[in-house]
Amino acid sequence: xxxxxxxxxxxxxxxxxxxxxxxxxxxxxxxxxxxxxxxxxxxxxxxxxxxxxxxxxxxxxxxxxxxxxxxxxxxxxxxxxxxxxxxxxxxxxxxxxxxxxxxxxxxxxxxxxxxxxxxxxxxxxxxxxxxxxxxxxxxxx
Amino acid sequence: xxxxxxxxxxxxxxxxxxxxxxxxxxxxxxxxxxxxxxxxxxxxxxxxxxxxxxxxxxxxxxxxxxxxxxxxxxxxxxxxxxxxxxxxxxxxxxxxxxxxxxxxxxxxxxxxxxxxxxxxxxxxxxxxxxxxxxxxxxxxxxxxxxxxxxxxxxxxxxxxxxxxxxxxxxxxxxxxxxxxxxxxxxxxxxxxxxxxxxxxxxxxxxxxxxxxxxxxxxxxxxxxxxxxxxxxxxxxxxxxxxxxxxxxxxxxxxxxxxxxxxxxxxxxxxxxxxxxxxxxxxxxxxxxxxxxxxxxxxxxxxxxxxxxxxxxxxxxxxxxxxxxxxxxxxxxxxxxxxxxxxxxxxxxxxxxxxxxxxxxx
Numbered sequence: 001x002x003x004x005x006x007x008x009x010x011x012x013x014x015x016x017x018x019x020x021x022x023x024x025x026x027x028x029x030x031x032x033x034x035x036x037x038x039x040x041x042x043x044x045x046x047x048x049x050x051x052x053x054x055x056x057x058x059x060x061x062x063x064x065x066x067x068x069x070x071x072x073x074x075x076x077x078x079x080x081x082x083x084x085x086x087x088x089x090x091x092x093x094x095x096x097x098x099x100x101x102x103x104x105x106x107x108x109x110x111x112x113x114x115x116x117x118x119x120x121x122x123x124x125x126x127x128x129x130x131x132x133x134x135x136x137x138x139x140x141x
Numbered sequence: 142x143x144x145x146x147x148x149x150x151x152x153x154x155x156x157x158x159x160x161x162x163x164x165x166x167x168x169x170x171x172x173x174x175x176x177x178x179x180x181x182x183x184x185x186x187x188x189x190x191x192x193x194x195x196x197x198x199x200x201x202x203x204x205x206x207x208x209x210x211x212x213x214x215x216x217x218x219x220x221x222x223x224x225x226x227x228x229x230x231x232x233x234x235x236x237x238x239x240x241x242x243x244x245x246x247x248x249x250x251x252x253x254x255x256x257x258x259x260x261x262x263x264x265x266x267x268x269x270x271x272x273x274x275x276x277x278x279x280x281x282x283x284x285x286x287x288x289x290x291x292x293x294x295x296x297x298x299x300x301x302x303x304x305x306x307x308x309x310x311x312x313x314x315x316x317x318x319x320x321x322x323x324x325x326x327x328x329x330x331x332x333x334x335x336x337x338x339x340x341x342x343x344x345x346x347x348x349x350x351x352x353x354x355x356x357x358x359x360x361x362x363x364x365x366x367x368x369x370x371x372x373x374x375x376x377x378x379x380x381x382x383x384x385x386x387x388x389x390x391x392x393x394x395x396x397x398x399x400x401x402x403x404x405x406x407x408x409x410x411x412x413x414x415x416x417x418x419x420x421x422x423x424x425x426x427x428x429x430x431x432x433x434x435x436x437x438x439x440x441x442x443x444x445x446x447x448x449x450x451x452x453x454x455x456x457x458x459x460x461x462x463x464x465x466x467x468x469x470x471x472x473x474x475x476x477x478x479x480x481x482x483x484x485x486x487x488x489x490x491x492x493x494x495x496x497x498x499x500x501x502x
Contacts (some may be wrong), residue, residue: 009445012157013152013159014157014158014159014181015161015181016180016182016183016498017181017206018202018203018204018205018206018209018498019157019158019205019206019207019288019496019498020155020206020209020288021206022158022206023157023206023207023250023287024286024287025157026269027269027273030253030265030266030269030272031269031270031273032265032269032270032271032273044153045154046152056181057183057380059179059180059181059182059183060179060182061179061180061182062151062159062180062181063465065151065152065159065180067476069152085391091200091203092183092184092185092188092197092200093192094187094188094192095184095187095188096184096185096187097182097183097184098183098184115203116206116285116286116287116288118286
């Protein structure tokens with residue numbers, strides 16, 4: 001497929017999610033969904049990553065971690081917010097330590113809804129992230 | 142020898158969750174490990190002041206996405222005790238069955254993550270492939286893969302038909318047979334034995350001294366299992382705690398593998414003993430507001446969890462507190478990490494089955 005002209009590498013960071021979305025992100029890698037067959041790799045190194053996948057919302061302590069990870073990624077880069085918490089704070093929006101969705105810290109390109117977000121919708125979010133990545137590359141080129 | 146400090150986390154390839162340790166090294170040896178918390182703290186317990194007690198169950202379910210069912214169950218059992226609600230028999234059996242299914246799910250998930258931590262990616266894939274079958278059962282019976290929301294104060298929301306239950310049992314027993322092959326790899330592969338055997342040994346005395354719970358304590362030879370107190374219909378089930386005596390990382394793997402078989406057997410007994418029929422009552426509606434306080438204990442996949450609920454007769458609870466099993470096991474983890482090799486740190490951390498979002502809430 002020409003669409004996947006370059007296989008995106010993904011950096012996953014767990015903000016303050018309940019594990020539900022993280023586990024679904026990991027489930028995308030396993031045999032039933034297996035995104036690696038499209039060349040989508042989960043990397044632990046922000047300097048190798050094209051797409052930042054954040055689950056969970058922003059709190060007092062992880063705000064600088066998310067900023068830091070985003071800064072370390074090379075341009076062009078895309079942020080995908082996975083799950084209700086990452087989009088808006090979700091069910092925890094009323095908790096005292098939650099500041100809201102991750103768009104408070106970094107610019108978000110794709111929002112994936114759901115509590116917990118299903119693997120199908122996470123994969124869809126990543127595919128839309130690839131399109132956003134392609135557009136950004138054209139702009140900078 | 143010069144000392145080095147290696148920051149471990151919050152973003153680390155081995156961990157899906159932000160656990161933070163500052164490892165103080167001398168050469169390759171870990172001298173000390175200093176944990177930092179707060180990266181995932183949401184302030185969930187204080188939400189009782191803003192959310193009514195009838196809706197708080199859905200928040201409590203989201204303490205953790207892995208043992209979400211058991212958290213919801215613990216909250217509902219606490220309030221039922223305060224409000225003196227007797228839940229229908231079938232609802233109690235259904236809860237027990239779902240609880241055991243989520244234990245199998247959690248153990249398969251952990252075995253996969255454990256395998257990934259010692260570099261056996263194929264095994265990780267196999268465990269998670271089997272886990273998807275459990276998630277299918279959950280999706281069919283509750284409607285959700287991860288967050289189920291079937292617990293209500295006074296019972297459960299959905300029923301499983303008797304034919305469905307029989308089909309689930311067949312599916313689980315089939316899964317048990319498939320799992321034997323994978324368990325065989327964990328048990329016989331020489332590289333796994335080399336990587337995990339004799340690593341991170343926790344003696345029975347030490348386990349008692351730092352108050353381990355769950356599979357961690359059982360792997361060190363302590364026959365502790367909160368299910369044995371008999372609450373929530375576990376007194377009607379024949380149950381032997383799974384105990385291993387070696388106390389190393391391999392023993393902790395073996396305990397969890399044997400517990401998968403045990404849970405399948407518990408589900409078989411429960412389906413056998415529960416009252417049969419369609420349209421049986423599932424819910425006793427709560428009346429009025431709760432007043433009083435209670436401690437509830439449950440055996441989660443990771444060990445004993447403790448809930449404290451204090452109600453003052455209004456719609457909002459006065460205090461809700463959960464002491465989760467990972468919190469109880471962290472002192473043991475710090476004890477094991479001290480003095481081990483740097484390369485063993487991921488394995489030791491994973492064998493306590495850490496759930497940071499449970500711990501920090």
